[in-house]
Structure formats: structure tokens, C-alpha cells
Amino acid sequence: MLEETIVAVATPPGEGGIGIVRISGSTAYFIGLSLFRFSRQVVKPKSHRLYYGHVVNPADGCAVDEALIAFMRAPHTYTREDVVEINCHGGIMPLAKTLELVLAAGAHLAQPGEFTKRAFLNGRIDLAQAEAVIQIIRAKTEQAMELSLAQLQGRLSKQVKVVRQPLLKLLSHLEAAMDFPEHHDVEDLTLAELRGATTRALAETEALLQTADQGRIMREGVRTAIIGRPNVGKSSLLNALLREQRAIVTAVPGTTRDILEESINLGGVALTMVDTAGIRETADEAEKIGVERAKRALRNADLILYVLDLSVEVDTEDREILKSIQEKPCILIGNKIDLITDGLASASEIASELPPLPFVPMSLLEGQGLELLEQTIISLIFQGSVKVPQSAMVTTARHKDALKRTSLALEELLAALAAGCAPDLLAIDLYAAVEALGEITGETVAADLAEEIFRNFCIGK
Ligand SMILES: Nc1nc2c(ncn2[C@@H]2O[C@H](COP(=O)(O)OP(=O)(O)OP(=O)(O)O)[C@@H](O)[C@H]2O)c(=O)[nH]1
Ligand SMILES: [Mg+2]
Structure with a gap:
């Protein structure tokens, strides 16, 4: 029933500067007045003004918290109903106590999103706009x-x-x-x-x-899978992009077994990267599952960073995996150029024999090539610019x-x-x-x- 007055703590739980109890509905004004003692005499509070005073328990007149209160008359409110907001101290107890008093005065605890739902049902915003509210909060x-x-x-x-x-x-x-x-x-x-x-x-x-695709990527981020054979430097790449030693790196092939997911902000968009187990035939039970997960990450990705170890031969398995991902944006990373003689020259020779994909020579050990990789990602996914267009998306x-x-x-x-x-x-x-x-x-x-x-x-x- 829409006429029901609802209440909720509108700020996240925990400690903070202020915490807000928000009330909406036909009895919001009455409830607000019944449990607030103004510091100066107020007969009829003006709409959309803040008043200083105390939240008091109407049963015994005892103060519960020192607070600011705002009364907002319909229809110029978030829900288009009468809304009252009480700015308490931002702690668990002052908010719980104030909430309790509002509930005792007859309001109902709001469901998730119920304030915005009322804004929608009362015609202030449409559904796409309501969805934008949660997108803003999660941006x-x-x-x-x-x-x-x-x-x-x-x-x-x-x-x-x-x-x-x-x-x-x-x-x-x-x-x-x-x-x-x-x-x-x-x-x-x-x-x-x-x-x-x-x-x-x-x-x-x-x-x-x-x-739609660009829009989703801009809002949610680029799902990026780091793929390659064991020991080529996938985890080293994740760490380098994160600028943090997040994944375990060892000289033993098959180090990474589970999927590891981390995000970075690249030129204003999120890059959500998954480091995966090196793809190979294996009898090891855990590694086998890891390889399966790697293949799934590959299928779900918007972008693939395919890592090769330039110091070893590119083998048929590499070529097969690369063939299977042809329809997705993919960047080839030629890692460990420090290990090959005349690094860059022979790297481009190797690249010329691979599928025609953007190729970035790197030495993750020596921290080479990272900037070029980041530029390559932006130009591949966003054609060089990550600006939000002025038209609808x-x-x-x-x-x-x-x-x-x-x-x-x-x-x-x-x-x-x-x-x-x-x-x-x-x-x-x-x-x-x-x-x-x-x-x-x-x-x-x-x-x-x-x-x-x-x-x-x-x-x-
Ligand atoms: N010389 C050299 N070694 C590197 C480079 N990048 C990584 N390594 C080494 O290669 C080994 C494997 O690196 P990882 O990052 O663990 O490789 P991975 O692909 O995640 O390996 P798995 O998880 O086993 O599939 C480690 O000993 C790294 O130090 C590089 O650019 N040059
Ligand atoms: Mg690894």
C-alpha cells in the first residue's frame, strides 16, 4: 500500500560524520514533529529547511541524540511524498535509537530501493532514470x-x-x-x-x-582475461598492471591454479582483469579445474591479453588457442624480451609469423613495455578515446x-x-x-x- 509511511537509515552502517534517517509518506511530518525538540520554538517548520535540536523519545521526553531535521513537503521531494530527514551522529546507536522511535510512531521499515520505487510509481522519474540512481551509487x-x-x-x-x-x-x-x-x-x-x-x-x-557494447564497457569495465601457456608471465603481468605484488609468481610452471580477479582504472574506465592458470594438458586435478576456468574466462572476456614467452618456441597449442579467440579483441604480449638476443628485432620477427594482432613486446621482469600495452588497450577498445559521447548510450x-x-x-x-x-x-x-x-x-x-x-x-x- 502506497500510503504507508516508510523509514530507513539512508547512510551506510558503521561510523561516520553524520547518519541520516529518512522518512517518506503521509505521516512523515507528524512523526518528525512528534519526536523532535527544536532548539528554538518552531510552530510550523518551513519546507526544505534544516532545524537544529534533539531527537527525543516522546514517551518520556528523554533526548536520544543531538540532530538536524529537514521537513520536505510533497511534491518537491525524492519520492514526491512528504519526506523528513533526520541527520543524526553517524554511529550505530544514535541511528538505531532514532529508527526505533520512528517505527514505534507507526512507520514501516522500507524495502531495498523503496524510496526510489515510489519516485518511479509517483511519476517523478521513469524506470531508466531509476536504474541510473543505483548506477550512480555503484559507479x-x-x-x-x-x-x-x-x-x-x-x-x-x-x-x-x-x-x-x-x-x-x-x-x-x-x-x-x-x-x-x-x-x-x-x-x-x-x-x-x-x-x-x-x-x-x-x-x-x-x-x-x-x-550498447561500448556503453556496458564504460559503465561496468572491460572484462579482461590474461591467457597463455604456463610460466609465460601472466601473473607477472597482472602484478605489473596493478603495480602491486598481488599474484604469486614462481619459476615453476603451473603456479596459478585458481582464477584471480582485480580491477584497475585505465584512463577513466575500469579494467577488470582475471589472471588464469596456464593452459596445458595436465593430470593434476586442481590444475585441470584451473585450466577449465581459464577457458571460461576466455569465453566471457571483452578483451584478451595473450601472453607468450619469447624465449621459447611458439607451439601449436598457442596457435590453436589463438585461432579459437579470433572474433574477440586480443593483444599479443611477447614477454621476456630480455632473454632473447637483439630483443626487439627478433621479437618483431616472431610476431610476423603470428596472427595479425596488436603485438606488444615486454619484459615484465625489467618493467618494459607497460605503457605501450596500456595505450594499445585504449586504442583497441575505445579507438583511442574514452570520452562519453553527448548522444544517448x-x-x-x-x-x-x-x-x-x-x-x-x-x-x-x-x-x-x-x-x-x-x-x-x-x-x-x-x-x-x-x-x-x-x-x-x-x-x-x-x-x-x-x-x-x-x-x-x-x-x-
Ligand atoms: N627473464 C624474465 N623472466 C620473467 C619475465 N616475466 C616473468 N618472468 C619469470 O617467469 C616465471 C613465471 O612467471 P609467472 O608470472 O608466474 O608466470 P605465469 O604465466 O603466471 O605462470 P603460471 O601461473 O605457472 O601459469 C617467473 O619466474 C618470473 O619471474 C620476464 O620478462 N623476463
Ligand atoms: Mg600465474
């Missing part, structure tokens, strides 16, 4: 932050509406034509318009879809999926138009496209899906 890099903020401000929603609105209008024309088949002229006009609008919408949908799998279904429906609609299908058949495809687009902004989203999205939020948001 780890500048690019992720910039993209998420743009989405919160409605950049993606606006573009989706640009695509959806004309289709929606045509759908209602089409439905009118179906209801009144005697008005043939309406139908003719609609069909010509429909063809044009569908072609345009398809192009716009495809353009949005094109941004798709950043989540959910949006990408909805756009794919939109594109499919529009293609079918064009085929149906070409085949001269009846309006009711055309309406089915058009309806599917309008529905799929509406899922992104939440106009047509199923209730349980919206629930699922908000469940992933934190408490108090």
Missing part, C-alpha cells in the same frame, strides 16, 4: 559516473521517446482504421506514413543498439534486450508492409515494438520486473 570510474548521471537526467529516456512516440501515434491510427474499415483513405495515408516511420524508427533503434543488458526485440518487431513490420498484410497483422508488430520500447522507460514494464529491479537497490535508497 567506480568517471566515465561510469558521467554516463549514469546523463541517464538520470533522461538522456536515454528522451531518445527512446523520440523513437516510440511516432509509432504510438501510428498504432492508434491503425487501430482506428481497423475499427472503421469504411474510411479507406485513413488507411492509405496511414500505410504510407507507417512505412516511413518504421524505417526511421528502425534506424534509430539500431543506432542505439550500436552503443545504452548501458544495461535489459535495455539492450528490449531494443533488440524492438528492432525485430520493426523488421517484421516492414516485411508485413511489403507483403501487403492487413492492418490487424501490421498492428501486432507495431504493438510489439511500442511495448518493447516502453519497457525501457517503464511505461509497459511488468510489475514483477520492476520489483526485481528495485530489489537490487540498497536499503534507504
